[in-house]
Each structure stands twice: as structure tokens, then as C-alpha cells.
Amino acid sequence: MLWLIGIGIYGFKGISLYSIEILKSIDKILLEQYTSPIDESIEILEGVIGKKISVVPRWYVEDGREILREAEEKDVALLTYGDPLIATTHIDLLNRAREKKIKVKTIHNASAITSIIGESGLHIYKIGRIATLVNNREANKSVFKIIYDNLLHNLHTILLLEYDQEKGFFLDPRDALICLLEIEDDLRYKIIDRETFVIVASRVGVNGAIYAGKINSLLKREFGKPPHTIIIPASFHFTELDALKYIELLDEPTDNNRDLRNKSEEMVNRYIPRARRALERARKISLEGFDTSLLLDNAKRYIDDAESFIRNKEYELSILSIGYGEGLIDAISYLKNIELWRE
Helix, strand or coil, X not given: CEEEEECECCHHHHCCHHHHHHHCCCCEEEEECCXXXXXXXXXXXXXXXXXCEEEECHHHHHHCHHHHXXXXXXXXXXXXXXXCCCCHHHHHHHHHHHHCCCCEEEECCCCHHHHHHHHHCCCXXXXXXXXXXXXXXXXXXXXXXXXXXXXXXXXXXXXXXXXXXXXXXXXXXXXXXXXXXHHHHHHCCCCCCCCCEEEEEECCCCCCEEEEEEHHHHXXXXXXXXXXXXXXXXXXXXXXXXXXXXXXXXXXXXXXXCCCCCHHHHHHHHHHHHHHHHHHHHHCCCECCECCHHHHHHHHHHHHHHHHHHHCCCHHHHHHHHHHHHHHHHHHHHHHCCCCCCC
């Protein structure tokens, strides 16, 4: 049998009485620390349960074969930081155990992610897609799209920062913020600059600290040991603003999506006037033996539809409509070999 047991966010002090009771009867106990370091001595918990605990590296859990082989023959427990089923690696191990008909039991505990949301005073239903920032600028560019999409939907973005227990490396929040600024320079999404309001949560649960302020202010702070998390907020509910007063507030909160516009909207709003001008030029062209009025009337309808879709925030349909309209105008341009788009 396989037990997945969450330690919670308070080190070994956060482990439940139920978990201790179970661990006293377990044949083999494993502890992974790759999701977050645990500063306390393992001997403390070993003394309480009267059992030896083996610390295992990340690859051992990700590979999982030895864990599952032993769980087929005896009771094996894997202790994890926070809640065991937050990490996708643990869910994969759970599913593989089920496939092998190995009985699995999970003991849940406090999760750092939900704790950070609560400690920051943010509303859980305003959290968008979560992403991880790593020590690789190119890899982090995909994270920008997540931040952008969340902001468009008025959702806050939680960014987990890389921690590599085996190499002793963690991504410092200041390095992560600098990386975001550099990616903004590359991609020009217009969502991150030095005035962007950001929340940084460090070690929530054990000697934790939460700072909030503009990136410019946060870059001057020391954040200490991991784990660290960055939150890029969208707009705030007034109760969220009330809660922010009670953390380390470096600057007045601002809405990061206040001036944000959908990229498709920006594109179509540039294309529509240009298409209308090209359409008027096309109407002045005569094709011998061919009446273009119906074709150009359809082009106008597509352009009108694109404008209507934009007003209704149906951006994908707007892009399609303007594309069809431009295609019909292009047909005239090709037939007469005339440039209709040049201003």
C-alpha cells in the first residue's frame, strides 16, 4: 500500500495526529524535499514515530518504479511538503499505483499556494492559471502569455519560483522580476514595467514574510531563503485592498490591467480603417466584363462584422472577419495588378 502524506507548511510541527498514527505502523517512510526545503532535523519526527525516515531525491520520486515495487509488497509512505496532490509528480505516482492495482491513501494538509492566497488577502476565485518561473529566460517567455491572459480576464497570476534542492539553487524573487522586465523588452506585451504592482511571499508558514509594492521598490529588498512565490495581481476588490494594508506594503496598490487591451483588438482596430480605405479605392476600379459591386459589398459586410465582433469582445471572430474582407479586396488588387493597400 502507498500512503501520500502532506506535512503542511509548518515543517514537521504541521503534520497531523492522524499522520503520526499511520506512520508508526508503516514499513518504509520516504521524504522528498524538492518542492520546498525543510529546515528541521528529521530526527525530531523519527523520535516521535519511532521509525527511520529516508530522504529521497527528485529523480527517485519522478521515476517512481522502486516506490511502486515496494508498495506492492509492503506499506510505503511518501512525505511531502504542503499538500501531496498539488505537485503533478505526486499525481502521476498516484495514477501509476492505481494502474498497478496498488491501494493508495492520501492524507491532505495545508497547501502553500492556498495559504499564500489567504495570507495576502486575495480572493481564491480571482486566481487564474498558475505558472512556474525557472532560471531560463527563453523558457519563461511562455509564462508571459499566461500572465497576459489572466490579466485580460481580471485574474491574479501566481508564479512559483524554481527550487532545486539537489543543486542548492533557488530563483531569487529579484532575479525573477528582472527576468520579467527583460522578457517584456523582448515581447512588448505592455504588461510588466518597473511600476507594476507585485506581491512577493516568502516561506509562508515558517518565518514567513509578504511584501507588496512596485517592482522598483521590491528590487531593493532581500527575500532570504526559499520557497518564494510572486503574484502579479489584476484589479483588486475593495476587501482585497483592505487586507493588503496589513502586510509589508511598500507602495500604494494599483490595478495592473487598467490600461491593458487585447492584442487582437489592437490589431483589428488598426486593420479596419486601412481596409475601408482600400475598399473605397477598389470601388473606383472597373473590371471589363465583371461587376465587382457584389464582391465589394460582401467585403464591406465582413469589415462591419469585424467592428461589431470587437464591440462584443469576440476577438477571434473579429480577426476572421477582417481577414475575409481583406481577402476579397485583394482579389480586385490581383485581377488588376493594382496596389490598393499603399497609403
